[in-house]
Amino acid sequence: MSDSFQIKLDGKLVSASSGETVFEVAKRAGVEIPTLCHDTRLEPVGACRVCLVEVAGQRRLQPGCAWVVTPDMEIQTQSDRIERHRKVLYNLYKSDHTLDDAGLPVETGNSNQLRELCQSVPDMKLAPVEAPRSDRPMDDNPYIQFEPDLCILCARCTRYCDEVEAVNAITLSNRGSATTIATAGQRSLIDTTCELCGGCIDTCPTGALIEKKVPKNLVQLGGTESVRSTCNFCGVGCQLDLHVHNDRVVKVTSPEPGETLNDGNLCVKGRFAYDFIHHQDRITEPLIRDANGDLQPATWEEAIVATANGLNRVRQKHGSDALGFISSSRCTGEENYLMQKLARAAFSTNNVHQCAAT
């Protein structure tokens, strides 16, 4: 079979490659197929049934996120049958979900994609389902909260924890309507292998996993302004979106998967350790000790001149090898290169080290 071929998508010929799914081909062709359980970083599982499409020759609707295309396949992403399916499916999800006064799935500070989908179909007024899904009774981890009534059991969180983090701290447990997201022995996440990366929060499509630190009514409070930045906890250079409310960073997320080198992922420090930004003890300007040994504010120029003078004094009095230069793994590769250049070329010493080298 050739690697490239054509399929018919909604009556139009589009190009496809072997191994691609209907969802991937449609996305490239600008055709939107709704999804809930799909995340480009994870193996498709076809759990939520939101992306069902018609495949010519197939009796049942098939999941576009998992159905692999073959030459000359004919796919329909819009039809009366698909519309009927979505209307019933979204209303079934609603009957098993916490709703707001408008009868829509609630928002918890993270976006709720189910809410957006439900707005696209008429309400069928189905009776609510009382699902006996249990929470972890005593999870005192500092960052992650689980709301079982908002969970649609798409398993994005557990698959992310397994396939991306390779940690397996959470899993689907129980059966039927009692199925829930659990840890071993219902322990707190901090008593499991969890690395508190927060990736499960990020991938959850309904806001059933939420950040404890983020105000739940952030949207009602006027939302946030997003500022792209680079994480400064190590030299990898992960990109962050800082969410700013009233001049304070209230939340940190990664850009979308595929957009930057961290591919939608962050570690515990990048995602949650942002309180230092507004800490009262944070040094925000250069300081130089005066004759009494007290620290006094200075300009960057004054600080650099004082540092150079101090280094030269030591060198003149005790020789180059009395100096040592230590740089940080928080700096970029270029900054670390410049540090060894400064030590070797400007101060004639090989006494240079970097904390990540040990």
Ligand code: SF4
């Ligand atoms: S925070 Fe990370 S490691 Fe912990 S359960 Fe979520 S995905 Fe797994």
Ligand code: SF4
């Ligand atoms: S917690 Fe969120 S990501 Fe995990 S199964 Fe439930 S809805 Fe899906």
Ligand code: FES
């Ligand atoms: S997105 Fe395809 S089944 Fe969930």
